[in-house]
Amino acid sequence: MTEAIQSPYERLGGDAGVVRLVELFYDRMDTLPEAATIRALHASDLAPMVDKLSVFLIGWMGGPENYTKRFGRVIIPAAHEPFPIGPSERDQWLLCMRRALEDLKIEDDLAEMLMDGFGRMAEMCRTDGTDGASSRR
Numbered sequence: 001m002t003e004a005i006q007s008p009y010e011r012l013g014g015d016a017g018v019v020r021l022v023e024l025f026y027d028r029m030d031t032l033p034e035a036a037t038i039r040a041l042h043a044s045d046l047a048p049m050v051d052k053l054s055v056f057l058i059g060w061m062g063g064p065e066n067y068t069k070r071f072g073r074v075i076i077p078a079a080h081e082p083f084p085i086g087p088s089e090r091d092q093w094l095l096c097m098r099r100a101l102e103d104l105k106i107e108d109d110l111a112e113m114l115m116d117g118f119g120r121m122a123e124m125c126r127t128d129g130t131d132g133a134s135s136r137r
């Protein structure tokens with residue numbers, strides 16, 4: 001039997017699944033001592049970021065594209081330029097995401113595919129001058 005190829009968005013369970021992932025992600029950021037440095041870069045109220053990152057990831061994972069409509073155009077590396085982000089901050093972000101994916105108990109191949117994409121995006125968010133984005137400055 002052939003199965004239709006599903007997007008990561010569909011495999012996570014659509015909007016509700018992505019929002020759940022992002023809630024778990026910011027919950028980890030809020031509570032893991034290892035993530036304290038990046039928690040301190042964010043506003044005290046994380047609720048607006050739950051909304052923003054959910055809408056962003058819904059589009060990025062193959063669901064409806066509503067980010068620009070709701071929040072304006074975003075270029076992810078440029079959005080992070082105001083913040084000091086080196087390898088340690090990148091790894092803190094990725095640790096929170098890995099823990100959130102573990103909590104969701106999704107299939108390993110989906111978790112690895114998502115972590116691969118997050119790893120690449122997070123690397124582009126570095127502002128310590130050793131990645132491709134910063135070297136253009």
Ligand code: HEM
Binds near residue numbers: 043049076125
């Ligand atoms: C590499 C480590 C990262 C750090 C330390 C970081 C940190 C931040 C901070 C401090 C903000 C502003 C939050 C606020 O306004 O309170 C932000 C915004 C944002 N981040 Fe990240 N981030 C990282 C990686 C990522 C990645 C990998 C993605 C996407 C997969 C992402 C997506 C976003 C989005 C969509 C926004 C909102 C942008 C805007 O308001 O224009 N971030 N991030």
